Amino acid sequence: MVGPLAGTRVVEVASFIGGPYAAMLLADLGAEVVKVELPGTGDPFRQWSERQGRLLPQVAAYNRGKKSVSINVQTESGRDLFRRLAATADVVVENFRPGTLDRLGIGYEALRKSNPKLVYCAISGMGSSGPYRDRPTYDAIAQAMSGLWSQFTDPSDPQPIGPPLADQLTGMYAAYGVLAALAAQRAGGAGQKVEVSMLSSCIAFLTAPVSDYLMTGEIGHQFSRARRSQSYAFVASDGLPFAVHLSSPPKFWERLTQVAGRPELVDDPRFKQGADRIKNYQALHEELSKVFRTRAREEWLTLLEQHDVPSAPIYNVAETLADPQVRHIGMVKAFGQGERALDLVGSAASFSENSDETGLPPPNVGEHNGEIFGALGYTDEELERMRGEGAI
Numbered sequence: 001m002v003g004p005l006a007g008t009r010v011v012e013v014a015s016f017i018g019g020p021y022a023a024m025l026l027a028d029l030g031a032e033v034v035k036v037e038l039p040g041t042g043d044p045f046r047q048w049s050e051r052q053g054r055l056l057p058q059v060a061a062y063n064r065g066k067k068s069v070s071i072n073v074q075t076e077s078g079r080d081l082f083r084r085l086a087a088t089a090d091v092v093v094e095n096f097r098p099g100t101l102d103r104l105g106i107g108y109e110a111l112r113k114s115n116p117k118l119v120y121c122a123i124s125g126m127g128s129s130g131p132y133r134d135r136p137t138y139d140a141i142a143q144a145m146s147g148l149w150s151q152f153t154d155p156s157d158p159q160p161i162g163p164p165l166a167d168q169l170t171g172m173y174a175a176y177g178v179l180a181a182l183a184a185q186r187a188g189g190a191g192q193k194v195e196v197s198m199l200s201s202c203i204a205f206l207t208a209p210v211s212d213y214l215m216t217g218e219i220g221h222q223f224s225r226a227r228r229s230q231s232y233a234f235v236a237s238d239g240l241p242f243a244v245h246l247s248s249p250p251k252f253w254e255r256l257t258q259v260a261g262r263p264e265l266v267d268d269p270r271f272k273q274g275a276d277r278i279k280n281y282q283a284l285h286e287e288l289s290k291v292f293r294t295r296a297r298e299e300w301l302t303l304l305e306q307h308d309v310p311s312a313p314i315y316n317v318a319e320t321l322a323d324p325q326v327r328h329i330g331m332v333k334a335f336g337q338g339e340r341a342l343d344l345v346g347s348a349a350s351f352s353e354n355s356d357e358t359g360l361p362p363p364n365v366g367e368h369n370g371e372i373f374g375a376l377g378y379t380d381e382e383l384e385r386m387r388g389e390g391a392i
Helices: 018-028 057-063 076-086 108-114 139-146 165-186 198-205 207-216 224-229 250-259 263-267 274-279 281-292 297-306 317-322 324-329 369-375 380-388
Strands: 009-013 032-037 066-070 091-094 119-124 192-197 231-235 241-245 311-313 332-335 342-345
Touching: 009 018, 009 076, 018 032, 018 057, 018 066, 018 091, 018 119, 018 165, 032 076, 057 342, 066 369, 076 108, 076 380, 091 165, 108 119, 119 165, 139 165, 139 198, 165 192, 165 198, 192 198, 198 207, 207 224, 224 231, 231 281, 241 297, 250 263, 250 274, 250 297, 274 281, 297 311, 317 324, 369 380
Parallel strands: 009 032, 009 091, 032 066, 091 119, 119 192
Antiparallel strands: 231 241, 241 311, 332 342
């Protein structure tokens, strides 16, 4: 892809979701991403499934658009190779536990000596310092600790939710931090270390709930946002769900009552003002649910659209991808060519001055060893020796 980050090399030494997702977002912007994996097995996420197959969906989801090299940094020659690779990088992204790469001599302080312009992004679970820094942290743990989980489920009967919000939010904040550091470096500044934790990312995402608590003392729950924004979910007579989002303009509320054939609700003291509708959210939902069970979803959506009421069907993923608007905006793209071509979801961003050409397919472990290591000056004999040592 010829994108805004064309000419930028990102070395990713990360596994599972947060780090790989951050690097993939940079690949979407045109960066060359070189994923460093363990020889043979690769990223542990490649084996993380009950499914059998060469390429698992979760690997494809977070690793398209990349090249892969295999390096065992537990060996001395592997560490030397990694240092030489990192010296050619603009960005390094890693998500080991804090201090792991430092102990191996390939952390930020070591790498910046030969590459002072390096932007080094360290992703952790709980942060690089503090009492919880060494705790093993995955998506559910960060969701639970940050308060994010409480915004989606009843704490008295908590249910795990997906997709992996904590992981992907962390990847997004990491990519955001890397872009800012690159901008500063290219404006004449030095390279620097960017730190992002799963815990901080989830808390940062909760801007409204945290502000509510700090300013009013209110502790939000899974219905707080729905009540305030006047968002509703209904099920039609054919059993199909749909959503209505009234927000604050009175016209949407008034038109909804017209569509529902309940204009008297406008003057009902329980629902007359916006604050009344927020306070009596559940009662209003019950009143409207009775009405919306009387016709098929498509009939209601047609009427709601005619009256300019914000509404939409509640889709599953298959229905979303079949929708004409989704097809029109081209969110599904082919990565790779020929037998390697694979349809996957693409970037949400497009650029008027850069090509929208799609990137590489998800790589096999070490697929680009020859290309990348050869460009670093390694001979075939040296690579064969390191292969025998288990370094690549």
